[in-house]
Amino acid sequence: MSAPRSTRVEVNGWIILDKPVGMTSTQGVSVVKRVFNAKKAGHAGTLDPLASGILPIALGEATKTVPYVMDGRKVYRFTVAWGTETNTDDTEGSPVATSDIRPERAEVEALLPRYTGVISQVPPRFSAIKVDGERAYDLARDGEEVELEARDIEVHALRIVEYSREATTFEAECGKGTYVRALARDMGRDLGCYGHVTALRRAVVGTFDEQDAVTPDELRAMKEGASDLPPLAEALLPVETALEALPTLVVSQHDAGRLARGQGVILRGRDAPVFEGVAAVMSGGTLVALAELDHGELLPKRIFRL
Structure with a gap:
């Protein structure tokens, strides 16, 4: 007999969990994963069971941005x-x-x-x-x-x-x-x-603080449709929220397609960026890639499927 197909769904974004004392970081990830029935999840920086507070949890494509959160203040x-x-x-x-x-x-x-x-x-x-x-x-x-x-x-x-x-x-x-x-x-x-x-x-x-945070109990109540809390979807922050410390570049759909295929993009002209290094690349309001700008060429490092 073949194994039953997973019923978990693709969920992309960040949940900023206000972890209580006594819960491990792994348990915190499990709570979020169950609430959203998400296929993939991970946390950005372990928090001891005796500690409380901000535990950023990445879902889906957000897991590709975890290092940028862990390296933050x-x-x-x-x-x-x-x-x-x-x-x-x-x-x-x-x-x-x-x-x-x-x-x-x-x-x-x-x-x-x-x-x-x-x-x-x-x-x-x-x-x-x-x-x-x-x-x-x-x-x-x-x-x-x-x-x-x-x-x-x-x-x-x-x-x-x-x-x-x-x-x-x-x-x-x-x-x-x-x-x-x-x-x-x-x-x-x-x-x-x-x-x-x-x-x-x-x-x-990183870019996340206590204003972004929700407790495990609040997440469960949101899932149940509690009238005194916002909808569950509002607790999910966009993937690019983790990248606010990086410069942002906006490219055309054509160039976004090239980056998605792993190809570089040459940026020339009066409006070409003057910096070098890693940037978050957007197109049509959607995060396309993390790319490195080197001597006018944008080279994809991580591709996002959003």
């Missing part, structure tokens, strides 16, 4: 409890160091410039980084000593949102690969009081 709000460092750098772990010292606000403020700009950071032992083909958190949970190498990350801005001697809430704007738990751990060590993250929320990923 991220904003986190996180609370650090002073006095205890844990082996996971958050509330899931066991204490490994304690102190009766509590920092004054001026001490914390004075430390922030040291954690702004390009800095060297050792990722947490309980992280998804691979060591000899294994995830670091799997090795750590098995009791193995995990030694991760320091790497350069960039923190664009770091400020205090709310201060107390027992716990301080920060907001950090940072680039790809930054571990907020490691920031908390290292700040606690530098202040001589130790620290670990007790609450973490991601507020921005």
